[in-house]
Amino acid sequence: MPEPLKLQPMLHGVDHTARPTWKLRETVKFYRDILGLPLVHCISAKGWGREKENHADFLHFFFDSGNESTIAFFYYIGTQQPPELVVPKGYIAMANHTAWRVESEAELLAWQKRLEGHGVNVSQFVQHEVIESIYFRDPNWYPLEITRSLRDVDVPDAVDAAATLEAAMELEDSGKWRNIEQLWRDKVKFVQASQNAELEKA
Amino acid sequence: MSGFYVLNVPEFASLIEAALKSGRCTVHELKGHYRFVEFEREIEIRRSDTRMNEAVWYGCLTGGLDGKITHFDGERLNLVATNEPVLGISTQDAR
Numbered sequence: 577m578p579e580p581l582k583l584q585p586m587l588h589g590v591d592h593t594a595r596p597t598w599k600l601r602e603t604v605k606f607y608r609d610i611l612g613l614p615l616v617h618c619i620s621a622k623g624w625g626r627e628k629e630n631h632a633d634f635l636h637f638f639f640d641s642g643n644e645s646t647i648a649f650f651y652y653i654g655t656q657q658p659p660e661l662v663v664p665k666g667y668i669a670m671a672n673h674t675a676w677r678v679e680s681e682a683e684l685l686a687w688q689k690r691l692e693g694h695g696v697n698v699s700q701f702v703q704h705e706v707i708e709s710i711y712f713r714d715p716n717w718y719p720l721e722i723t724r725s726l727r728d729v730d731v732p733d734a735v736d737a738a739a740t741l742e743a744a745m746e747l748e749d750s751g752k753w754r755n756i757e758q759l760w761r762d763k764v765k766f767v768q769a770s771q772n773a774e775l776e777k778a
Numbered sequence: 779m780s781g782f783y784v785l786n787v788p789e790f791a792s793l794i795e796a797a798l799k800s801g802r803c804t805v806h807e808l809k810g811h812y813r814f815v816e817f818e819r820e821i822e823i824r825r826s827d828t829r830m831n832e833a834v835w836y837g838c839l840t841g842g843l844d845g846k847i848t849h850f851d852g853e854r855l856n857l858v859a860t861n862e863p864v865l866g867i868s869t870q871d872a873r
Binding site for chain 1: 787810811842
């Protein structure tokens with residue numbers, strides 16, 4: 577019997593994320609040959625479990641995305657892509673994306689050049705508050721991002737994030753939340769509370 | 779007291795410089811992790827004065843706002859004092 581956990585359970589980074597594909601050859605070409613991610617593992621199996629769903633026979637394969645993480649795909653043999661799993665056009669579905677980390681601006685530029693060299697439509701650099709990124713899509717239209725950190729996040733970022741989310745959840749509960757201005761105004765009381773808490777600590 | 783709060787991180791520091799350029803505000807001392815930029819009646823901040831790219835500019839009030847937005851686009855941000863309740867502001871007003 578393993579010993580009961582004495583500490584708060586911890587996570588240690590991403591092992592893998594996975595998604596289905598119905599474009600096997602194009603997916604392998606993109607991840608292995610264009611991105612150059614090593615194909616490191618592939619399960620090929622008879623469909624098992626989920627009897628009521630008549631689970632298809634399948635492949636589950638993994639590409640090394642660095643730092644002991646992989647990006648993985650399922651290929652369900654003989655199935656058709658359900659319409660609800662076609663990636664919709666537009667920004668909302670882009671929220672569901674994978675972002676990989678690089679260490680420098682030079683690396684980010686190298687990725688942009690490599691992708692462009694293979695005819696991949698890749699964005700310009702976009703600088704956010706703490707990261708700078710390029711964006712592109714894989715053959716399945718899954719959105720991908722490569723990003724570099726501009727600075728480490730610190731205590732002020734976490735305090736501010738908590739204040740933002742407290743206000744946001746309050747507004748969500750109201751059922752009347754329509755715009756970001758309402759959030760910025762509602763947030764003031766949480767910001768002030770954090771300021772007073774800091775003063776009490778000092 | 780009308781104004782906005784600026785989180786004490788590098789990417790928002792230039793918002794304070796730009797607000798001061800407008801000549802109509804007082805920057806309070808750092809309290810906790812925020813500075814309060816107080817204005818009377820109204821203030822206009824130009825993005826060119828902040829040197830912010832759009833991704834940061836459009837989140838520049840994320841520290842909190844005691845006031846009302848009357849104009850906010852890629853070029854400038856205009857704020858006025860208000861007593862309106864938070865949920866009294868319609869989507870139209872925010873654009």
